Amino acid sequence: MNNIKNKFSIKDLENLSGIKAHTIRIWEKRYNLFQPNRTETNIRYYSLASLQKILNISYLNKNGYKISKIASLNADEIPALVKQIAEENDKNNHTINLLKLAMINFDQGLFYKTYNDLINEFSFKDIFYDVFVPLLDEIGLLWQTDTITPAHEHFIVELIKQKIILNTEKALNNSKPTKDTNAYVLYLPDNEVHELGLLFTNYEIINKGSHSIYLGQSVPLDSLQFLLSQYDEITFVSCFTVKPEKDDLVNYLKEFDSKLLKNTKNKLIISGRMTSLIQDLSNPNITTYKSTKEVLENIQYV
Known part of the structure; x- marks a missing residue:
């Protein structure tokens, strides 16, 4: 077919x-x-x-x-x-057009060729911010207007995900891991699956030589508690794109604080669309940012 x-x-x-x-x-x-x-x-x-x-x-x-x-x-x-x-x-706009054509045609070859041309000239960090992020913003609008199907979106997102994972593996191979008492724990809440920003955060943390534990999509709070016995200080990093829903946000953060932050040195950093709905955040151990880029610009590496 x-x-x-x-x-x-x-x-x-x-x-x-x-x-x-x-x-x-x-x-x-x-x-x-x-x-x-x-x-x-x-x-x-x-x-x-x-x-x-x-x-x-x-x-x-x-x-x-x-x-x-x-x-x-x-x-x-x-x-x-x-x-x-x-x-x-003006390479970026042309490149984004090529990647849109690759998406429309389900053309992996064109995606790889376009990416390889980029990686020969730019760092992966620059490619992510200057090409992939604007491309994903455009794709969101194309999906909303029924110009593309969810299959198109999944196709291009999975290809980008592959490149983040590949570069993360290279960063790990170049690092000298040590058993640290401090760690970053990256996770998404229950039923949250939008993980590109979190994957890139994981890549950047590893690239800085810090200890990152990537747990990925849809992680229940209770399963995070085991980590408290393993590390003296944890910086939890998450992205709330569609979950928790608006009516559940306050209770979710209260539960998170009670189970994972209270009477510890731990912190929670959140980015994503749902953070704009968080009102009157007075907990000094929870910080919100609009984007992955803001998180990485403000993070205190350990």
Whole structure:
């Protein structure tokens, strides 16, 4: 079965390129840039080639090229010009477009080639913040607007996860682990599965030479208590993206404090969307941040 999406509505083109649908229609009529197809029921749709073309046109337009100039270029000149500009001064946006195409096509080869080109020039940390994070932000919007399916999102997220794990393994191989009385314990609460930010935090902590224990998704509080007997001081790190839910947040933090922080040197650091719903946080041992980047900028390594 061919699962590659190869038919796109004009709304899909708008969502993927950032160019408004009415602008695409004007360009189509005035400059004959696209030739939409029609279904048997006379519904217009665009091909994958049209999507690739609108992404390239959007890129050139954002880099100062007027649409009249772009329309005068032949089919081979447009991608060549995009590549030239990307190599000179704006690689990230072009790279994000390539990764979106890899996602739409379920094309692992294109993902790996694009990533390998990046890793030859930039650190993994820079790739994560400057390429993967903006890409994931865009993917969230594409999913919300039904431009992509959950399968597309899972595909690209799992590929990014592989790269974080690979770089974590390299960091571990380069470190000299010691038995420390202090540790970072990274976990996600029950039914929370969004772990990319936490995985990257784990990578950075290990890269700094500190002791990290990665527990991953959906960890019950009771299972964390065993660690209290193993370490004198623990910094728990978590990310609340969808869990605990709003009505459960206060009780969850009270229970966490009672079981894992009270009468200890332990701390809890939280990032993620749900932290914006935490009101009147007065516990000095619990700190919230908006993003993974903020966590890593403020963390006190032990």
